[in-house]
Amino acid sequence: MSDSPGATTTATSAYDLIGGAPSVREAVDRLYTYLLADEQLADYFDGIDLPRLKGHMVMLLTHVLGGPTAYPVENLGPAHARLNISTAHYQRVAQYAAGVLFELHVPMDIILQVGQVLASVQPLIVAEPAAV
Template sequence: MSVSTDESFYQRIGGEPAVSAAVTALYRVILADDRLAGYFAGVDLDRLSGHMVALLSRVLGGPDAYSGRDLRGAHRHLGVTAAHYDLVGAYLIGILAGLGVDDEVLGAVRGVLEASADEVID
């Protein structure tokens, strides 16, 4: 019996429990930040968190269960600034690092954040 060395980033960080923990921590930090909390007024956070878990799972090579809108459609009405986008990205990277995620995975997440910026920033 052999163990595969081709684990996805999703598997390497601990799968769904780790992604869920990261998303829970991310929204806790975002909602505590007065610069960001307003974006989430009146939002169903349980639903949004579920979408974020599915999206982050897909990004990390896990299950592709994301059924939400595309990034542009989900964010175009919010007027997200580059500074706020960067702040959320920094929070996500910090949370993942705090959970023990390795530099290779963090670099890949940074790459996705950079590549996705134009879809989210107004």
């Protein structure tokens, strides 16, 4: 047991573990580079304010990793509602997100943790099949 003044019991967040803000920014930059280069996905981002979108994604990823920024997850529904996103396209984006984290040597446990959060917001992002 240590009572030294500098001792801390604060658990290191996944955010700190992967290198904090610079790592998150790099992950988001790479993610949108891949999404815009994918011909199945690029059209969704036509006319979108990309710096603003990246800023929100940085906030979301920071939030998910236990970092200092909050992002109201309930905003995801309204943000994607008009886009009519299919499950296949959702999966494509989620796979790119996992791939980017892997590329940046993020530990697999954290990638899986992020993946669970992405899965939990899938219903907010994917359009329900139209009732006929």
